[in-house]
Amino acid sequence: MTPLPAGKPIPSIRWDVVVIGAGAAGLMACLELPLELNVLLINRNTSRRSSSRWAQGGIAAVTRPEDSMASHAEDTLRAGAGLCDTDAVQLLVGEAPNCVKYLEKLGMTFDREDGQLATTLEAAHSHQRVLHVQDRTGRALIDVLRERVEHRPGLLHRRGIRVTQLWVEQGRCCGVQVLDGARLHWIPSRMVVLATGGGGHLFTNSTNPRQACGEGVVLAWEAGAVIEDLEFVQFHPTALHLPQAPCFLISEAVRGEGAILKDARGVSPVAHIPGRDLAPRDKVSQALIRSMRKAGDTSILLDLTPIPRAQLVRRFPTILKRCREFGLDPLQQPIPVAPAAHYWMGGVATDLTAATSLPGLHAVGEVACTGVHGANRLASNSLMECLVFAGQLAKVTLPEEPKVAIASAWSQQKWSTGPLSGPEETAGLVLAIDQLRQLCWLAAGVDRSARDLKSGLRDLKPAIGDLWQRPLLGMMRNQPKDQCLLLEEPTRQALNLLLDLGHRQRASLLLLQSCLFRRESRGGHFRQDAPMPLSQWRCHTQIQRDKELSTRPVRS
Missing domain, CATH: 3.90.700.10 (Succinate dehydrogenase/fumarate reductase flavoprotein, catalytic domain)
Known part of the structure; x- marks a missing residue:
């Protein structure tokens, strides 16, 4: 991996792959992508926080003789309340033991008892199959993956880079727009991998870090990708x-x-x-x-x-x-x-190769909806899902290089219009985020109802329309692809805060719409006014930009 000092521009070249997010899924994707590809790994935070790093419990895999893959699959399907895609579950449980061996080869030291891998029991598992490193399994996993990624040839990792929108030309994702320090510009690539995590921080009460606000789902939705099963949110009991x-x-x-x-x-x-x-x-x-x-x-x-x-x-x-x-x-x-x-079962719809409905865009980790979890995730399946589905990128075949322009100069144009009016407006936007999180908790928390969901939507829709009328956001959305803008510091701060609120608003809207659409209770979606599962709703829900909500059958 080639380090790049903070503040130095990303090289103006066409990348083979841009990976967005440096949690378990993003790091594993970087390791699994073919070595002949040049890869740009970017993540928004300058720190090393991620939901993966916070994971305590462990990684689920069959490693004991009294256990079986059939049992692991059965437990996963039962927890998923009829909505798990069987082919995705079979891929997960079949590859899980190989992933454990791979992690040990990389240097991960799982807890052992009497020389054997130690396993524990977690909710809805019929056998002890959860491997762990004390109660810091996620941290241990991230440390091992990051150390290996740092030695991958042809990879550049930049922290503190925010993806503001995906670049779509002729129905294909062919790059990203980024806020890179003071620079707003476009980066062309042959493929983009979303690994941005989930959306637990949309709620007042959440175990997730602040950046888990559904931003990847919103980026994909804005680009036209199919989003699936957003109503299914797992609330951790403790x-x-x-x-x-x-x-x-x-x-x-x-x-x-x-x-x-x-x-x-x-x-x-x-x-x-x-x-x-x-x-x-x-x-x-x-x-x-x-x-x-x-x-x-x-x-x-x-x-x-x-x-x-x-x-x-x-x-x-x-x-x-x-x-x-x-x-x-x-x-x-x-x-x-x-x-x-705690965990969003829904996300950007993907197939068994981690490809989304938008050509050129893949998604791995919590941002993806692979079909493994169905309506309710089985404990400790999520870290393994990150590893298994990111591993499918080893088989990826990239399209020809996109015929798109690259910004020729980093100081092409300065932009100083659009900062916030003062501390009062800044405080107002921060307060709006807190109020939005409270709205999500009240309308789409553990107990839901049509009345509360409709009330939340009535409050939310006008606010979204007002926010996106801001000139600064309009400038960002309409920026020419061959242009790089240099933003004054107040303008950069304003753009970041407006995007924070705007993306949270959109993610919350998609969440509430999905919750209202599914008129039953199943798994992580409980409706007081429709408290039982219904056979006609044994299907996935899908939402796509400029289209009505729809359903698709469960895959066998």
């Missing part, structure tokens, strides 16, 4: 719930090791559910919300004391450390938790 504290995830693995849920009176809120504490996440989250609402509480208790002390200290050091930072000691007393938005 996020730490304290005033002024972040929604820190308390891994499901603690319940797999013996932790139990109970209310303030010591009564289990999940006793009536098959599987109890280890029932599928949608069922547990719904049960917790009902229990909290009935008691007038804002949280439920998670008791880790049934886990042997030495085992708890060895297995979950990150959770213990984080709880103690907020004055809690899980070794001594239960901790307050509540459901929080």
Whole structure:
């Protein structure tokens, strides 16, 4: 990998592949793409944050003799509530053991017991098949992949680069528009890979980092790609719930090791559910919300004391450390938790090769809807999905180089019009983002209804129209492909903030429209006014720009 100092322009060349996002899916894509290709890896953050890095629990794969791929597939299909595409599930479970061997070859050191890979049980798994590195599996995975990516020839990695829109010519994606420091310009490429993550941060209560705001879904939708199953959001039952504290995830693995849920009176809120504490996440989250609402509480208790002390200290050091930072000691007393938005099963529709409906555009990781998860993701299948489907890019065949112009000079034109009017307007936009997250939580949280969804849409639609009338956003959308604009700093800051709000608004609108369209309850989508699954809705929902919402059959 060739490092490029901050502030230095990206070389003005035609890239073979542009990969957007440096989490597990983006890094794996860079490793799997054929070595003869020149690859540009860009991610918006200058830090190393990603949802993958935050993942605690583990990676699901069959590694024990008493387990089987058929069992892993059956568990995945059952959790997905009838909407998993069987061919995608078979690809995942079949390749998962090979991925484990590949990761070990790269240098990942999974926990072991008596010389064998250690596995734990998580919700809705019939066998212990979740491999882990204590409770920091995601961090360990990212560290291993990043170290390998840094040595890939023909790859340039730039942080702090924001993709503002996809470049589409004659029905094909052939590059990206980027905000690169003060420079707004276009980068042509033969293929683009979206690996931007999910949209959990659209909600007030979320275990996701701030950048998980559905931006990749919006970029693909604006470019004309098919988006699928956005109504299915997984709410993790156990996020730490304290005033002024972040929604820190308390891994499901603690319940797999013996932790139990109970209310303030010591009564289990999940006793009536098959599987109890280890029932599928949608069922547990719904049960917790009902229990909290009935008691007038804002949280439920998670008791880790049934886990042997030495085992708890060895297995979950990150959770213990984080709880103690907020004055809690899980070794001594239960901790307050509540459901929080955690994973988006929906996303940009892809096939088994990670290709989207838009030629030239691929998607991997949480931004993609591969068909694996259906209506509800099986615990610890997501990191493996990142690896398996990114691995399909090794077989990719690129089209001929696009016949498009490249900006010939970095100082072609300056743009200083369009900054915000002052601190008050900036604060207003930041407040609008917070209010939007609250709207999503109230309208499209764990419990939904047509009334709340319609109310949210009524508030949201006018705001979107007003925002995109801004001259600065119009300038960005209509920028000539052979032009590079140099933005004054106030203008650059304004564009970033307007895009933050604009992309969140669009992602929220698509989410609410999808929730309203599916008039049943299934998996991660629960409607109070339609509380049962219906046979006519055993199908995927699709939404595409300038088209009505539609459905497609489940693939066998």
